[in-house]
Amino acid sequence: MATHRRRLIGTVFAAALAALASLPAAAQPKSIVVASTTSTEQSGLFGHILPTFTKKTGIQVKVVALGTGQALDVGRRGDADVVFVHDRVAEDKFVADGWGIGRRDVMYNDFVLIGPKADPAKVAGTKDVAAALKRIAEAKAPFVSRGDKSGTHAAELRYFKLAGADPLQGKGSWYRETGSGMGPALNTASSMNAYILADRGTWLAFKNRGELGIVVEGDKRLFNPYGVMLVNPARHPHVKVSEGSAFIEWIVSKEGQDAIASYKVGGEQLFFADAHN
Amino acid sequence: MASRPPSSLLPLVLDDVSFAARGRTILDRVNLTLERGVRTVVLGPNGAGKSVLLRVMHGLISPTSGSVRWSAREAPGAPRRQAMVFQRPVMFRRSVMGNLRFALEVAGVPRAERGGRAEAALDRVGLSGIAHQPARVLSGGEQQRLALARAWMLAPEVLFLDEPTANLDPGSARAIEAIVQAIHDAGTKIVMVTHNLGQARRLADEILFLHGGRLCERSAAADFFHRPATAEAAAYLEGELPWRLTAAA
Amino acid sequence: MVVTLDPKLGEIVLLSLRVSVSSVALAGVFALPLGAAVAVAEFPGKRGVVTTLNALLGLPAVVVGLAIYLLLSRSGPLGAFGILFTPSAMVIAQAVLVFPLLAALTRQVVADAWGESREQLVSLGAGTWTSAFALLVDVRYTLVTIVLAGFGRAIAEVGAVMIVGGNIDGVTRVMTTAIALETSKGDLPLAVGLGIVLLAIVFALNIAATAIKDAAQRHHG
Numbered sequence: 195m196a197t198h199r200r201r202l203i204g205t206v207f208a209a210a211l212a213a214l215a216s217l218p219a220a221a222q223p224k225s226i227v228v229a230s231t232t233s234t235e236q237s238g239l240f241g242h243i244l245p246t247f248t249k250k251t252g253i254q255v256k257v258v259a260l261g262t263g264q265a266l267d268v269g270r271r272g273d274a275d276v277v278f279v280h281d282r283v284a285e286d287k288f289v290a291d292g293w294g295i296g297r298r299d300v301m302y303n304d305f306v307l308i309g310p311k312a313d314p315a316k317v318a319g320t321k322d323v324a325a326a327l328k329r330i331a332e333a334k335a336p337f338v339s340r341g342d343k344s345g346t347h348a349a350e351l352r353y354f355k356l357a358g359a360d361p362l363q364g365k366g367s368w369y370r371e372t373g374s375g376m377g378p379a380l381n382t383a384s385s386m387n388a389y390i391l392a393d394r395g396t397w398l399a400f401k402n403r404g405e406l407g408i409v410v411e412g413d414k415r416l417f418n419p420y421g422v423m424l425v426n427p428a429r430h431p432h433v434k435v436s437e438g439s440a441f442i443e444w445i446v447s448k449e450g451q452d453a454i455a456s457y458k459v460g461g462e463q464l465f466f467a468d469a470h471n
Numbered sequence: 472m473a474s475r476p477p478s479s480l481l482p483l484v485l486d487d488v489s490f491a492a493r494g495r496t497i498l499d500r501v502n503l504t505l506e507r508g509v510r511t512v513v514l515g516p517n518g519a520g521k522s523v524l525l526r527v528m529h530g531l532i533s534p535t536s537g538s539v540r541w542s543a544r545e546a547p548g549a550p551r552r553q554a555m556v557f558q559r560p561v562m563f564r565r566s567v568m569g570n571l572r573f574a575l576e577v578a579g580v581p582r583a584e585r586g587g588r589a590e591a592a593l594d595r596v597g598l599s600g601i602a603h604q605p606a607r608v609l610s611g612g613e614q615q616r617l618a619l620a621r622a623w624m625l626a627p628e629v630l631f632l633d634e635p636t637a638n639l640d641p642g643s644a645r646a647i648e649a650i651v652q653a654i655h656d657a658g659t660k661i662v663m664v665t666h667n668l669g670q671a672r673r674l675a676d677e678i679l680f681l682h683g684g685r686l687c688e689r690s691a692a693a694d695f696f697h698r699p700a701t702a703e704a705a706a707y708l709e710g711e712l713p714w715r716l717t718a719a720a
Numbered sequence: 721m722v723v724t725l726d727p728k729l730g731e732i733v734l735l736s737l738r739v740s741v742s743s744v745a746l747a748g749v750f751a752l753p754l755g756a757a758v759a760v761a762e763f764p765g766k767r768g769v770v771t772t773l774n775a776l777l778g779l780p781a782v783v784v785g786l787a788i789y790l791l792l793s794r795s796g797p798l799g800a801f802g803i804l805f806t807p808s809a810m811v812i813a814q815a816v817l818v819f820p821l822l823a824a825l826t827r828q829v830v831a832d833a834w835g836e837s838r839e840q841l842v843s844l845g846a847g848t849w850t851s852a853f854a855l856l857v858d859v860r861y862t863l864v865t866i867v868l869a870g871f872g873r874a875i876a877e878v879g880a881v882m883i884v885g886g887n888i889d890g891v892t893r894v895m896t897t898a899i900a901l902e903t904s905k906g907d908l909p910l911a912v913g914l915g916i917v918l919l920a921i922v923f924a925l926n927i928a929a930t931a932i933k934d935a936a937q938r939h940h941g
Contacts, residue, residue: 258886272794377904402906551845561840564940577846607941
């Protein structure tokens with residue numbers, strides 16, 4: 195029985211240890227964690243540009259894709275080395291509060307207003323995003339919001355404010371907050387035939403479009419700039435300063451900027467490099 | 472057993488032992504002293520409290536009142552110096568040898584000695600040929616012999632048996648009786664409950680007769696079967712042995 | 721559609737298996753003996769422990785994920801280990817998740833076996849732990865089923881591993897988080913394909929384990 199017992203425990207322990215040991219834990223010599231947004235990850239941009247960086251520097255980049263608000267929070271907690279997001283107001287506050295340092299412009303894409311082809315609020319044709327949202331609010335046409343404090347969510351609320359409309363009045367009826375990422379929110383909008391503000395990158399890569407299409411685009415105010423910054427090592431001493439800085443330097447370098455500009459989906463360029471070297 | 476402590480467990484003294492469960496009295500102020508050497512057989516009708524008496528003596532259940540006193544204390548955690556064989560043998564899902572080895576391990580027998588002791592025990596009950604079979608798939612008679620081997624192997628001073636042959640065919644029952652006799656011959660005190668009066672006649676030196684939870688009569692076996700001292704015992708013997716009436720008629 | 725994902729798919733499947741096998745092993749090392757001991761031991765508050773174990777069966781994965789996230793975060797009490805967003809963090813989260821399942825089911829099975837053999841074990845002089853381990857060995861074929869149930873819960877779970885693993889491509893992306901990602905990209909056919917692969921793996925494991933268990937059980941009776 196001692197044999198039995200010892201064998202039983204031994205087997206289980208050995209299995210646990212073997213399995214744990216075989217995990218690719220801290221095996222990579224150099225790696226950084228980048229907290230970024232679903233738009234950059236799900237559009238496929240990172241998959242396109244990161245191998246070039248890793249090949250050149252030997253630094254593995256681990257991307258945790260979240261909403262901008264969550265990504266900044268992960269940085270604030272010290273769980274990432276670099277933050278790569280798109281909400282200028284929140285980014286500036288993040289830096290001002292001392293959580294991030296050395297913010298750099300990287301690129302921009304733009305938001306597009308997506309809506310059903312039937313266009314119940316009659317917004318197609320206009321280039322004015324504020325006017326379009328005003329009409330949607332007046333028509334009480336179904337509108338899906340991220341509702342997750344992401345950069346896209348913040349932009350959407352900004353545009354509603356410009357339109358002089360308060361979408362929260364319609365909360366629960368025509369205005370639906372999903373509290374989810376861009377993709378899930380698009381899935382929701384697709385199944386509800388609702389309007390939704392999306393970043394162009396995710397929209398182009400999105401496959402389950404159903405009856406949805408772009409109804410408003412091209413408004414200068416739909417400009418959506420991305421910034422990158424290092425988590426402040428004064429706050430979190432374990433931040434990998436040299437590797438993180440190397441990533442930031444590379445992505446704003448000519449090579450990084452060219453990599454961004456060369457990423458296309460269906461022949462369409464998704465992100466426009468705008469680091470001011 | 473060279474390692475046995477000098478002082479004997481026996482005699483065992485039960486002092487005013489009662490046991491009640493769910494408001495029902497099962498043992499009612501039992502007083503008795505069990506000496507070594509004699510084979511004690513407990514008889515009585517169903518519900519008389521025979522099995523409970525055995526379990527109280529063996530320490531499986533605590534009496535509601537009264538005391539069970541052995542002449543030597545069994546230290547908690549130390550190997551037990553008494554054993555019990557149940558009506559339905561409890562075997563673990565291991566081989567025959569595995570079951571014996573487990574009992575030896577619990578008894579603190581060093582690993583190196585276990586194999587030899589287990590084989591010797593199997594040999595004594597005639598199960599050597601099936602040492603490596605799974606214990607649970609043995610026949611009822613074989614399992615009970617294995618249970619006896621397991622108990623005997625630990626060289627207990629006292630062996631309690633609770634109707635060990637109740638579920639067995641006559642041939643298997645005879646084999647069990649022979650083993651119990653051999654265990655007695657090897658110096659272990661036998662305390663056995665049975666319903667089989669023939670078995671009681673063959674094995675008993677003395678009879679404890681329980682009735683309604685009380686120790687009704689205690690006599691030498693020969694006296695009990697020929698001249699029961701109480702009306703309850705006489706009625707029990709008549710009821711259990713209808714052939715006696717027909718033979719007398 | 722799934723075929724086109726190779727060899728990345730293989731990597732993801734392998735990581736899923738590694739993480740879930742590790743977590744079940746890790747949880748099992750503690751949950752099985754504990755469940756057995758709770759079944760065998762008599763102690764004050766036993767009913768409370770049993771009720772708690774059974775209640776924890778309904779532990780939401782997201783809550784476990786969040787709790788482990790807060791523990792492992794650099795700003796949390798265990799932040800110094802730096803294992804957030806690694807497979808180890810996922811193993812811990814899944815282990816916490818399946819622990820109550822393993823412990824509660826083991827307790828139930830061992831309690832039944834204890835009912836049958838309590839007198840024999842006490843008669844032999846076996847203490848609580850000896851009895852608990854002996855009964856664990858005795859019910860080992862049923863434990864296979866219990867461990868499989870734990871494995872099923874672990875490998876099918878998405879909420880906790882998403883939070884503590886971060887769904888990092890090539891590092892912490894497992895089958896369920898990959899399915900969630902493909903769903904959010906609107907690539908429903910690929911998501912369904914991955915789901916079928918996951919299902920097939922769980923099925924195959926169950927069939928294999930059940931076959932072994934049945935054969936062994938027939939042998940031992």
